[in-house]
Structure formats: structure tokens, C-alpha cells
Amino acid sequence: MSHRTSLLGFPRIGEHRELKFALEQYWKGALDFDALDNLAQMLRARHFQRQKASGIDEVAINDFSFYDNMLDMMVALGSTPERFGDIDDPVARYFAMARGDSTHAALEMTKWFNTNYHYLVPELHAQFRFAPVNPEKILREYAEAQAQGIHGRIALIGPITFLALSKCDEQVRGVLFDGLLNQYAALLEALSPLQAAFTFHESALVCDPSAEDLSLLKIAYERLGKCADIRVATYFEHASEATAVLLRTPITSLALDFVHGPANFDALEAIGKSTKTLVVGIINGRNVWKNDLEASLRNLEQIALHVPKERLIIGTSCSLLHVPYSLDHEHALPSEVRALLAFAHEKLEELALLSRAFFEGEALPPRLSAPVRSDDAVQARLAALTPNDYRRPYPFAIRREAAKELFDLPILPTTTIGSFPQTPEIRKARQEFKKGLITPEAYETAMKEAIAHCVSLQESLGLDVLVHGEFERNDMVEYFGEQLRGFAFSANGWVQSYGSRCVKPPLLYADVSRIKPMTHFWSSFAQSLTDKPMKGMLTGPVTILNWSFVREDQSREQSAKQIALAISDEIDDLQRAGIKMIQVDEAAFKEGYPLRRSEREKYERWALESFLLATAIAERDTQIHTHMCYSEFTDIIHTIEAMDADVISIETSRSGNRLLRIFEQVGYKQEIGPGVYDIHSPRVPSVEEIEHQIRALLEVLSPAQLWINPDCGLKTRGWSETEAALRHMVQAVRNVRAAL
Ligand code: GLN
Ligand code: ZN
Numbered sequence: 051m052s053h054r055t056s057l058l059g060f061p062r063i064g065e066h067r068e069l070k071f072a073l074e075q076y077w078k079g080a081l082d083f084d085a086l087d088n089l090a091q092m093l094r095a096r097h098f099q100r101q102k103a104s105g106i107d108e109v110a111i112n113d114f115s116f117y118d119n120m121l122d123m124m125v126a127l128g129s130t131p132e133r134f135g136d137i138d139d140p141v142a143r144y145f146a147m148a149r150g151d152s153t154h155a156a157l158e159m160t161k162w163f164n165t166n167y168h169y170l171v172p173e174l175h176a177q178f179r180f181a182p183v184n185p186e187k188i189l190r191e192y193a194e195a196q197a198q199g200i201h202g203r204i205a206l207i208g209p210i211t212f213l214a215l216s217k218c219d220e221q222v223r224g225v226l227f228d229g230l231l232n233q234y235a236a237l238l239e240a241l242s243p244l245q246a247a248f249t250f251h252e253s254a255l256v257c258d259p260s261a262e263d264l265s266l267l268k269i270a271y272e273r274l275g276k277c278a279d280i281r282v283a284t285y286f287e288h289a290s291e292a293t294a295v296l297l298r299t300p301i302t303s304l305a306l307d308f309v310h311g312p313a314n315f316d317a318l319e320a321i322g323k324s325t326k327t328l329v330v331g332i333i334n335g336r337n338v339w340k341n342d343l344e345a346s347l348r349n350l351e352q353i354a355l356h357v358p359k360e361r362l363i364i365g366t367s368c369s370l371l372h373v374p375y376s377l378d379h380e381h382a383l384p385s386e387v388r389a390l391l392a393f394a395h396e397k398l399e400e401l402a403l404l405s406r407a408f409f410e411g412e413a414l415p416p417r418l419s420a421p422v423r424s425d426d427a428v429q430a431r432l433a434a435l436t437p438n439d440y441r442r443p444y445p446f447a448i449r450r451e452a453a454k455e456l457f458d459l460p461i462l463p464t465t466t467i468g469s470f471p472q473t474p475e476i477r478k479a480r481q482e483f484k485k486g487l488i489t490p491e492a493y494e495t496a497m498k499e500a501i502a503h504c505v506s507l508q509e510s511l512g513l514d515v516l517v518h519g520e521f522e523r524n525d526m527v528e529y530f531g532e533q534l535r536g537f538a539f540s541a542n543g544w545v546q547s548y549g550s551r552c553v554k555p556p557l558l559y560a561d562v563s564r565i566k567p568m569t570h571f572w573s574s575f576a577q578s579l580t581d582k583p584m585k586g587m588l589t590g591p592v593t594i595l596n597w598s599f600v601r602e603d604q605s606r607e608q609s610a611k612q613i614a615l616a617i618s619d620e621i622d623d624l625q626r627a628g629i630k631m632i633q634v635d636e637a638a639f640k641e642g643y644p645l646r647r648s649e650r651e652k653y654e655r656w657a658l659e660s661f662l663l664a665t666a667i668a669e670r671d672t673q674i675h676t677h678m679c680y681s682e683f684t685d686i687i688h689t690i691e692a693m694d695a696d697v698i699s700i701e702t703s704r705s706g707n708r709l710l711r712i713f714e715q716v717g718y719k720q721e722i723g724p725g726v727y728d729i730h731s732p733r734v735p736s737v738e739e740i741e742h743q744i745r746a747l748l749e750v751l752s753p754a755q756l757w758i759n760p761d762c763g764l765k766t767r768g769w770s771e772t773e774a775a776l777r778h779m780v781q782a783v784r785n786v787r788a789a790l
Contacts, residue, residue: 052684053107053108053201053363054107054165054363054365054405054408054409055105055107055108055365055401055402055405055647056107056203056305056329056364056365057101057106057108057109057110057362057365057366057369057370057398057401058108058109058110058113058205058249058251058283058285058305058331058335058365058366058368058369058370059110059113059205059368059369059370059371059517060100060101060109060113060369060370060371060394061097061370061371061373061374061375061394061545061546062093062094062097062111062114062115062371062447062546063544063546063550063552063706064133065375065376065542066542067544067552068089068093069089069090069093069116069415069550069552070551070552070604071550072085072086072089072090073086073116073550074550074771075116077145077149077298083141083195086116086202088117090114091194093114094114094191094194095194095198097114097202097212098194098195098198098202099198099200100395100398101200101398102198104362104395104398104399104401104507105398105401105402105405106398106401106402107201107363108201108202108203108363109195109200109201109202109203110190110202110203110205110249110369111191111195111200111203111204111205111246112187112188112191112204112205112206113369113371114191114521114545115218115636116144117144117145117148117149117170117549118146118148118168118169118170118548118549119135119169119207120169120170120171120172120207120212120215120369121144121147121148121157121169121170121552121675122187123172123206123207123212124147124170124172125140125144125183125184125187125789126183126185126187126188126206126237127183127184127230127233127234127237127564128179128180128181128182128183128184129172129174129178129180129181129230129233130143130147130181131147131157131172131173133154133173133177134146134147134154136266137151137247137350142252145308146447147170148170148549149264151548154462156170157168157170157171157173157687158171158723159171159548160489161320162641163253163256163257163286163639163645164286164641164642164644164645165286165336165372165749166372166545166547166553166555166597167371167372167545167546167548168547168548169215169548169549170276171215171216171217172212172215172216172217172543172738173217173218173624174213174217174218174222174226175218175219175222176218176219176225176226178218178226178229180229180230180232180233181212182236183233183236185237185240185241187746188204188241189241189244192204192241192244192246192726193751196489199501201684202243202427203246203248203281204246204247204248204249204250205249205251205252205277205571206237206248206249206251207250207251208250208251208252208270208282208424209227209231209234209250209266209270209274210252210254210255210259210263210267211251211252211253211254211255212230212265213226213227213230213266214254214257214263215254217302220755220765223391224262224381227266229457231269231270231274232547234270234274234526235273235274235277238274238277238278238314239277241278242277242278243469246278246279246771247278247279247280247281247302247612248278248279248280248281249281249282249283249500250280250281250282250283250296251266251283251307251431252282252283252284252289252292252402253283253284253285253286253368253753254287255267255284255289255291255292256284256285256286256287256289256292256307256311256645256646257287257290257645257646258645258646258647259292259382264291264292264295266291267295267296268298268299271296271299271301272299272300273302274301275299275300275301275302276300277303279304280301280302281301281302281303281304281305281327281329282301282303282304282305283304283305283306283329284304284305285305285306285307285310285311285331285335285367285368285404286307286308286310286311286313286367286645287307287310287311287606287644287645287646288307288310288311288312288316288317288334289306289307289311289314290311290313290314290316290317293306293314293320293321294317294318294320296326297320297321297324297326297373301326302326303326303328303363303765304321304326304327304328304329305328305329305365305416306328306329306330306331307330307331307367307368308330308331308332308349308367309331309333309335309367310367313352313354316355317681318356318357319356320329321356321357322356322357322358323606325361326361327361327362327363328357328361328362329347329363329364329365330353330363330364330365331348331365331366331367331368332346332349332350332364332366332367332404333365333366333367333397333400333404334366334367334602335366335367335368335369335370335372335397335402335403335600335698336367336368336372336373337373337599338373338374338391338392338393338543338557339390339391339392339599339601339602340389340390340391340392340396340398340400340490341392341397341404343400343403343404343407343415343417344414345590346404347404347407347408347414350364350404350602351407351408354408357684359408359409361539362702364401364404364405364408364509364664365401366397366401368623370394370397371545371546372543372545373393373394373397373545374393374394374540374542374543374544374554375393375394375395375404375542375544376393376394376395376396376631376754377391377392377395377396377543378395379541380541380542380543381513381541382541382639383538383540383541384538386421387421387538387557387559389418389421390421390559390601391557393543394559396745400669401659403415404591406584419644420603423559423561423562423601423603424535424560424604425536425559425560425561425563425670428561428562428563428612429561431615432608432611432612432615435611435663436650439663439666440659440662440663440666441544441662441666442665442668442694442787443669443670444665446694446696446719446720447719448518449628449671449673449696450696450721452670453536453671453673453696455671456629456630456671457515457583457630457673459514459515459583460514460787461753461754461755461787461790462744462753462756462757462758462783462786462787462790463514463515463725464512464513464514464515464757464758464759464779464780464783465513465514465515465516465517465585465698465699465757465758465759466508466517466589466759466760466763466776466778467511467517467522467633467677467725467732467759467760467762467763467764468519468520468585468633468677468760469517469519469520469763469764469765470504470517470518470519470520470521470762470764470765470772471764471766471768471769471772472521472765472766475496475770476496476500476521477524479492479493480493480498480521480522480524497521497522497572498575500519500521501518501519501521501572501575501576501579502579504517504518504519505518505519505576505579505580505584506579507773508582509580509778511776511777511780512780512784513582513774513776513780514582514583515582515583515584515585516576516580516583516584516585516586517576517584518572518573518584518587519531519576520587520763520765522572524669525633526637526763527555527556527589527590527593527594527598528554528594529568529589530550530568530588530589530594530616530617531556531558531594531598532556533564533565533566534562534563534564534565534613534616534728535560535561535562535563535564535565536558536560536561536562536563536567536612537556537557537558537559537598538556538557538559538642539554539556539557540554540557540772541556542554542603543557552563553597555597555598555599555703556594556597556598556599557598557599558595558598558600558601558609559601560601562609562612562613562615562616562653563612563613563615563616564619564620567620567623568620568621569586569587569588569620569624570623570629573586573587573624573627574627574628577627577628577629581629583630584629584631585619585629585631585632585633585697586624586629586631586632586633587618587632587633587635588617588621588632588633588634588635589634589635589637590634590635590636590639590660590661590664591610591611591613591614591617591660591661591663591664592610592619592636592638592639592642592657592660592661593637593638593639593712594613595609595610595613595615595660596638596639596641596642597638607656607659607660610657610660610662611656611659611663612654613660613664614660614661614663614664614768615663615664617634617664618663618664619667621634621664621665621667621668621672621674623671625667625668625669630671630672630673631673631675632668632673632674632675633671633674633675633676633677633699634661634664634665634674634675634695635676635677636661636676636677636678637678637679637691638659639657639678640678640680640682640686642657651699652749654686654689655704657689658689658692658693660782661676662692662693662694665693665694666697672694673697674694674695674696674697675696675697675698675699676695676698676699677692677694677698677699677762678698678700679762680700680701680703681700681701681702681709681710681724682709683709683712683713684709684712687712687713687716687718688716690718690722691716691718691719694720695720696720696721697720697721697722697723697757698720698721698722698723699722699723699724699725699757700722700723700725701725701730701761701762702724702725702761703724703725703726703727703743703760703761707724707746707747707749707750710722710724710747710750710751711750713750714750715752718755719755720755721723721755721756721757722751722755722756722757723757723758723759724751724752724756724757725759725761725762726740726744726747726758726759726760726761726779726782727739727740727743727761727779728761728763729760729762729763729764729767729775730761730762732767732768732771733771734771734774734778735775735778735779736778737778737782737785738782739778740778740779740782741782741786743782743784744756744758744782744783744786745786748786753790758779758782759779760775760776760779
């Protein structure tokens with residue numbers, strides 16, 4: 051039988067996050083490796099069976115990982131960094147690379163394209179010596195599938211993507227490529243007794259590949275395509291340039307994303323003329339909404355005009371790694387929200403339905419009428435916006451004078467990014483309140499105590515601008531989503547973020563508006579305890595959007611602007627209540643940038659507009675701060691300037707002031723707080739060290755525009771190191787001020 055449905059990968063953490071809990075037990079020493087390994091095997095079997103039962107013809111084999119597929123690829127290719135070579139035990143070495151140990155820093159971790167999944171970054175260099183390839187894991191998982199009567203393709207990350215995502219100098223890529231390609235060929239050779247088929251994941255090819263990338267692509271698949279039955283998969287965008295090249299190599303098939311890369315339709319004619327099979331990624335693998343099966347069927351019929359049905363397979367746009375397991379456990383979701391959703395299990399069913407309709411002419415099930423998602427008041431408010439709604443009423447120069455008078459801050463003012471350590475007691479109080487185990491009064495008392503403690507600590511440390519500490523927040527996006535109309539929360543909608551870490555993104559399903567003030571109560575209480583300025587803390591519209599599962603029946607721009615209006619209402623309440631410094635965090639602003647350069651301008655425009663729409667309500671003497679969790683601003687500096695925040699705090703403590711030069715170069719006028727120490731580690735920096743850092747910053751930025759703060763929020767730190775580090779920070783500033 052020919053194959054009609056295919057998957058690029060299935061979530062691996064377990065329907066109830068079994069793998070997460072087992073891994074964490076294992077790391078604590080409470081579970082031995084055999085027990086962990088048995089659990090992993092059981093999960094793989096369960097996931098294979100689930101896909102088979104849903105009628106998926108081709109599953110992905112080797113999509114499992116104890117931590118990350120890039121790390122597994124490093125092991126398979128004999129390319130683990132030499133610095134881990136002193137660890138003999140392969141399991142210990144594996145987890146040392148993933149998480150570090152007492153003598154080894156972990157591999158760097160970063161986001162997988164524009165998703166919230168993080169992979170571990172290979173470390174390569176010109177003299178890198180590859181070790182023999184290591185096919186064990188793949189052989190084992192293939193054998194498991196076979197024993198269960200499962201048919202599938204072995205999933206591997208392809209050489210172009212592996213190299214593109216590695217840390218190495220641009221100049222040595224060519225040299226490394228030859229060695230790397232030999233490793234791939236050796237790996238295929240080692241796996242050749244299986245006579246298996248493969249899927250090479252090559253999504254780096256959707257990121258505006260250069261001519262050199264394309265020539266390496268040609269070389270790679272000319273060679274590998276002769277060794278086995280190879281499919282090349284790309285996703286998250288169109289892959290027009292790569293498709294044109296791949297059609298002239300001996301690979302057997304292509305998997306393309308028709309959800310996020312409509313330009314892939316333009317390649318159909320060429321694919322039709324070739325002999326390649328095409329996997330049409332038509333069900334969104336990274337969002338949670340039901341597929342419009344009728345529209346998909348029409349699209350498939352359209353595609354079949356160019357590529358004969360015998361050469362078509364239906365698939366998801368990407369691996370289902372990026373969506374939760376199933377709706378089975380969502381008893382608490384409102385039925386109108388549930389009716390909109392399809393998690394991984396439900397997507398398998400959609401694939402099966404679509405396949406029967408397309409290949410066998412079976413009728414699609416009738417479509418249930420969709421619930422009403424739009425809110426007339428919200429729509430009317432959006433429609434009535436004018437250019438003034440996107441502009442602060444006074445220019446920065448005037449606002450700065452007002453702030454000087456109002457706040458009367460010393461030079462190099464000190465502050466923090468918002469959150470303070472979240473102790474187990476704080477978390478417990480929040481959880482018990484949510485479950486109704488403690489009364490609202492008891493919860494309020496617990497939070498007020500935490501705030502009071504935090505405020506008095508900041509006063510005694512001598513910080514200039516205080517925060518309330520964010521103790522009432524579990525997560526900076528969830529906290530706001532839970533209070534806004536238009537958002538819903540799943541009970542079990544976990545998605546792997548990295549290693550054993552999972553996140554449960556809010557579901558933005560309808561028009562957004564604010565029901566009542568969200569932060570005012572806590573901020574006002576905190577302000578009542580001190581004469582120093584209290585910074586109000588909000589999450590920005592773009593970050594709320596980028597960290598949610600967002601509805602697709604209207605543009606992201608529309609949704610972002612609705613959130614912006616809700617945040618604007620909150621800013622207005624705060625300023626009326628006398629909170630005159632308000633921070634609007636945009637931690638995820640940059641991560642929403644499209645993978646294709648041609649799409650960026652559009653995103654920049656509406657992301658910027660959304661931030662402006664949220665903050666333009668701020669009056670002359672309300673100072674708007676923002677915070678971003680990265681330091682690479684070179685390519686977005688003009689957007690940052692246009693955001694017109696009075697103060698921006700950023701993460702620079704690890705990259706030094708080299709990256710700050712851009713602010714100097716463009717003559718950035720507003721104020722900046724480049725983090726003076728790294729909060730991602732429990733290490734307490736010395737006074738001298740921070741002083742040194744401040745002096746280095748003063749070489750690039752004027753003292754009149756410089757703020758002094760840590761790198762990011764302190765919620766994951768302990769109290770003792772936090773107190774010590776902030777004490778050093780304040781002392782360091784005093785030393786520098788005295789010398790100025
Ligand atoms: N205000 C938030 C905090 O301090 C900012 C967090 C972030 O940047 N990710 O926790
Ligand atoms: Zn941050």
C-alpha cells in the first residue's frame with residue numbers, strides 16, 4: 051500500500067509529562083537509569099501505537115530524546131565537543147552536555163527557529179576531529195518500531211541545518227562541511243542493514259539561504275541521496291530556493307510547509323515535472339486550532355492538478371513537538387473554546403479524515419458552527435483609532451524634564467527588573483489560593499507580607515526606584531491572560547520548552563479586553579509603604595502575543611492591538627492612582643521576528659504600533675520603562691528607538707559593552723539600564739566587578755542616560771544571594787558616583 055499520511059515527529063514528554071518527572075527524579079538520584087530508560091521505551095511504544103491506531107502510515111522514528119534532538123545528533127555524528135571527552139560514562143557525558151556538571155559548563159542553548167523549543171548548540175572549530183559515528187540509539191528505536199509492526203522513517207537533522215545552527219567561525223564552515231558530510235555518510239552506512247527510509251530535517255533552508263548554502267545543499271544530497279531513500283523536510287516558511295536545488299538531487303521526496311509557507315505553492319509545477327513524492331504539510335503542527343478540513347481538501351485538490359495523487363502524502367506542517375497531547379483531560383475548558391481546539395491526538399484524527407476524503411472520496415464530517423469570537427465593543431474601539439493613539443502627547447525631551455522634577459533621582463539611579471525571589475512558601479500560597487484551599491483574605495495577607503518584606507529590603511539596601519516583587523504572578527504572561535477576556539487556559543496543555551521544562555501557553559481564542567484593573571491593587575499597596583518611586587509592572591502586548599497560542603481567524607496584528615488597548619487601560623489606572631513609573635516588559639519582542647527578511651518590516655511595523663498603542667496613554671510625567679531579555683540590538687535599533695520608551699533595561703552583563711556601541715552610533719537619546727550583573731547564576735558579583743562594569747558602560751553611554759540594574763528579574767534566585775548582589779551593586783554605584 052502506498053503511504054498517504056506522514057508525521058515529522060510526535061511529542062515525547064508523555065501525556066502526563068511522565069518523562070519530565072522521571073528525568074527530574076533521575077537527576078536527583080531518586081531513580082536509576084534503567085528505570086528511566088524503561089519508562090522512555092514504554093512512552094515510545096505508546097506514542098507509536100497511538101499514531102498507528104489513528105491510521106498514520108509513516109511515523110517518525112528517532113524523534114524521541116532524553117533531552118534534545120540536536121544533542122542526540124551530536125552524539126550520533128561523533129561530534130560531541132572535546133571538552134566533555136574526560137567523562138567516560140556515556141550517560142553522564144550526555145547529561146553533562148545538556149545541563150553541565152561540577153566541572154563542565156553545559157552547552158549553550160537557544161531557540162529552535164521561531165518556536166519556544168530550545169536546542170543545544172554544537173561546538174565546532176577548524177581543527178575539530180570527529181569521533182566514529184554512533185548509530186546505537188537509532189538502531190534501537192528502529193528495532194522497537196519494527197517489533198511493534200510500525201512503519202516509519204528515521205528522522206535526522208540534516209547537515210545544512212546542523213552546521214547552520216552550530217557555533218563556529220563563518221570562515222571554517224566550508225572545511226567543517228566536508229568532515230561533517232563524511233560523518234553523515236558513515237552514519238547512513240552504519241544504518242544501511244536496516245534498509246530504512248529517512249527524513250532529513252533541514253529547516254535552516256527557509257531562512258533566506260545564501261548561494262553558498264545552496265551549493266552545499268546540492269553537494270550534500272547528491273551524495274547522501276545515493277546512499278538511501280531520503281526525504282528532505284523544511285518547515286516554518288517556504289523553501290523555494292532549496293526546493294529548486296533538491297529537485298535536481300537523487301532524494302526521493304520533499305516535505306513542505308503549506309501552512310506557514312504559501313509560496314511553496316509556486317514550486318508545485320516543478321515538483322510535478324520531477325519524480326519526487328511530496329508531503330503536503332497542511333495541518334498546522336505548531337498551533338492548537340482545528341483545521342478547516344474543507345479548505346484543506348480544496349487546497350489538496352489544487353495541488354493534485356500539478357502533482358499526481360500517487361505522489362502526494364498528507365502531513366502536518368512540522369513535528370507535533372510544539373503542541374500538547376490531547377483534549378481528553380480538558381474538562382474545565384468552556385465548551386465553546388474546546389470546540390475550537392485540536393491538540394496532537396486530535397490532529398492525528400484530522401489527518402486520517404483528510405486522507406480518506408482526498409484519496410477515497412469519503413465525505414468530510416459536517417462542520418459545527420463556530421462560536422462567536424468577536425466583541426463589538428472591542429472591534430469598534432480598534433476601528434476608531436487615530437494616529438494620535440500611537441503617540442505620546444509630549445516628546446521625550448519634555449518628559450525627561452518632568453521626570454527630573456518629579457522623581458528627583460540621583461545620577462545613575464538604581465533599580466531592579468521587577469520580580470524578587472519566589473520561595474516555596476510564596477508558590478504554595480498561590481497554588482492553595484487557586485485551588486480554594488486558603489481564603490482570599492489569607493492569600494492577600496500572605497502576598498502583602500511578601501511585598502512589605504521586599505519593599506523594606508529594597509529601602510534598606512538603598513535602591514532608588516523600587517518594585518513590589520511580582521509575588522502574585524506565576525508567570526508574566528499567564529498572570530495577565532488569566533485576567534483578560536478572550537483568553538482561556540488548558541489544564542494539561544503542556545509543551546516541551548527544553549529538557550524536562552514544559553510550558554502551558556495561554557489560549558488566545560477571542561477578542562481581548564480588560565475586565566477590571568489587574569495590577570493596581572498590589573502596586574498601590576506597595577507604593578503606600580514607601581516614599582520612593584514604585585515602578586508598576588506590566589507585560590507588553592507583543593510578549594503576551596508571542597508566548598500564547600494565538601487564534602488564526604484574524605491577523606496577529608489585530609490580536610496584538612487588542613491586548614495593547616487592555617494594557618493601555620491598565621497604564622491609565624496606574625497613573626491615575628499615582629504610580630508614575632510603569633515598566634512594560636517586552637521580553638519576547640525580538641523572538642517574534644519572521645524567519646524571512648522580506649516579512650520583517652511588516653512585523654516590525656505592527657509590533658511597534660502595538661507597543662505604542664499600549665503606552666501612548668502615559669501622560670507627560672508618567673515615565674515608561676521597558677525591558678528586553680537580550681542584548682543584540684544592532685538590527686532592530688531603529689525600532690527600539692521608535693518605541694520611545696523613556697527607559698529601557700536590557701541584558702548585557704555577559705556580552706560586555708561591545709554590543710552597546712550601537713546605541714552610541716545611532717545617538718540613542720532615551721535612558722538605558724544595561725544589566726550590570728548576570729542573574730542567571732547564583733554567583734554573587736563583587737563590588738569591584740560591578741564597579742568595573744559601570745565604568746565600562748560609561749565609556750559608551752553618558753552618565754545622564756545610564757541606569758544601574760541587574761540583567762533580568764530575580765524570581766529564580768535565592769534571597770541571600772539576591773540581597774548580597776544588590777548590596778554590592780548599590781555600593782559599586784556609590785563608589786562611581788563619588789568619583790564622577
Ligand atoms: N518583570 C519581569 C521579571 O522581573 C521580567 C521578566 C523577563 O524579562 N523575562 O520577572
Ligand atoms: Zn529579562
